[in-house]
Amino acid sequence: MLKRLSKYIKNLNTKKKTTIKDIASALNISPAAVSKALHDDSRISKKTKDAVKKVAKDLNYQPNHLASALRKGKSNLVGVIVPRTNSNFFSSVIENIEAVLNKEGYHIIITQSNESYKKECDNIDTLLFTQVDGIIASMANETVNLDYYEKIKSKGIPLILFDRGENDLNVDYIGINDYDSSHMIVEHLVEQGCKRIAHIGGYKRTRIFNNRIRGYIDALKKHNLPLDNELLIESNLTIEDGRLKMTQLLALKNRPDAVYVAGDYAALGALQVLNEQHINIPKDIALVGFGNEPFTDMVTPTITSIDQHSSEIGKQAAKTFLAHVKKKSTSQTLNKIILNADLIVRHSSNKKDLS
Amino acid sequence: MLKRLSKYIKNLNTKKKTTIKDIASALNISPAAVSKALHDDSRISKKTKDAVKKVAKDLNYQPNHLASALRKGKSNLVGVIVPRTNSNFFSSVIENIEAVLNKEGYHIIITQSNESYKKECDNIDTLLFTQVDGIIASMANETVNLDYYEKIKSKGIPLILFDRGENDLNVDYIGINDYDSSHMIVEHLVEQGCKRIAHIGGYKRTRIFNNRIRGYIDALKKHNLPLDNELLIESNLTIEDGRLKMTQLLALKNRPDAVYVAGDYAALGALQVLNEQHINIPKDIALVGFGNEPFTDMVTPTITSIDQHSSEIGKQAAKTFLAHVKKKSTSQTLNKIILNADLIVRHSSNKKDLS
């Protein structure tokens, strides 16, 4: 009695999803035939296929992703890990990854590490738990231990890194040429007549920031400018720290006449300090950022920056993943895609265009 | 021959994941017992449980989420839809949703609509496809047709809206009191001696922006200020449009002496224009934003804004979802949680604190 009642209630609640079985019995064919029809198997007649598709639509059939994922051993889900999504760069990369993957029937799961190593590990666990078919990631600032990434590799799950990646980890990578970008920036500043160029860089331990630093140092050498250790500062590249480090530079007896900041947010902080202290940009101090965030073109003065081709990075990352799953052979050739970045010159460093 | 070879290769590749069966045969008990042991079922002896857990750890057992989700009919995944993640507000809401849900064994899938209705529909399809147990969403600016949200409801999947939600859709909602917030702002500006208060508002069709507009109008009335239609402008609230609309206001014969902008990004755009035109803030024109984005405290002058308690909104949204799944009974009492926002007074509107 109680059982019958509960069953009745259950039937009321579970708006009973249509399954392949329902379609099969409606057409008096086997579930297997339905499955094949829905996948356009060559061994099923056009007539049956059409009938199946019609009934499927009529009954509002939605394939059960979990069941097919379980059976096929793949989830058609790709995990994405980024430090944070609230910058235009990562936001745009994600958008493009999604666009490319959606076309191939994949969906993405976005997770943020907030630059925390622990969070990043949690995210990896979440993604592995969700049985993603691959992971596309950009590492947190904090991350130095690569065990968790090795864990992904050891499970045989394709791993693609972009922007923030490590060389030691032998995986596919998409990014820009940071070393060359620094050269472009220094060259540009030298052209503007700057002689004391400071660099507020990211953490040396992060490969891309290290490359920017190396590029900065080598470019100075190339132009016969002395390297002054006071002018090379390590930063976490937040707005706040940008303010701090700029203030620090202004406190020097011998101030720089140009500052190259390895991130736009920190460059914005620096800009604020310069504006507040009524220092003329670029006449007294020229400023260059990195990343070409939209706000660089909206602040006063507009900030010269490096465009990292975020949409291209996203697309390439997605394509690299797809290449991985398509050739399931062992011929896993390593892909390292290095794009050339563009220098976008704006008011903050353009002395020649002064009206 | 060929078969044996392919089988051999297969075994090489599939780093054979340990399953419950493996544990079972290792201990010579049934898979069912293992499953129960892992879930701390009371009908399993402590001795067996310990043994199972030890073997599970030794064999590096990872539960197959897909299988359990299929069997249990729930995925332990919650979908989150936001306009974009690149604002601190949404970023912070998401962070808190995740924190609360992770503790209960749920994971989240983040998707962005980029303020596009079509993208939002796609996102909903993705989430339904992924078999999420619930959806927490904030609607795109463009969204006026609610069919897709009805679709979620009709599938019996818990839907919780926050910030941008609609009244017509009869679902749980978490947000702040926008109407009252406008009152607080106008009151504050009146106290500062402002008499011509303009409002750059969001789209009227979006409920929260409409409420802010209504609050603005009613507050003017309350303080016996005339409503000048020239001073009430609709905007998409991006930085760019903030610049545009501010420029528009400055072109009036009779300029406002205060501008209340319904979003911080647009307020930033307005601030830039005012700064560029060397208009004294707040003496000539006072400025107030909405959202308390971190940069409001970093620009010059700092911008007065409304704090929306993003972390609280995130937590409450997650808790509301959890309440839904816990009481599976039909007693679906509707939750409308309206938080009181805080006005954070900063330099852009504080005339009394002038040094």
Add this chain to the structure above:
DNA sequence: AAAACTAGGTTAAACGTTTAAGCAATATTG
């Protein structure tokens, strides 16, 4: 006209868990 294909399916097992139902052995109760 026998042999060999082909078209168009069907059958049944499998993916890894969970869980209702069952059962034997031990413990508790009246």
Add this chain to the structure above:
DNA sequence: CAATATTGCTTAAACGTTTAACCTAGTTTT
């Protein structure tokens, strides 16, 4: 001490798809 409960499992089915293997009737080849 017989009746009843409890403990600690086992059995087997189920979740919804997919797929290898098989089957039958018709078609083509030789």
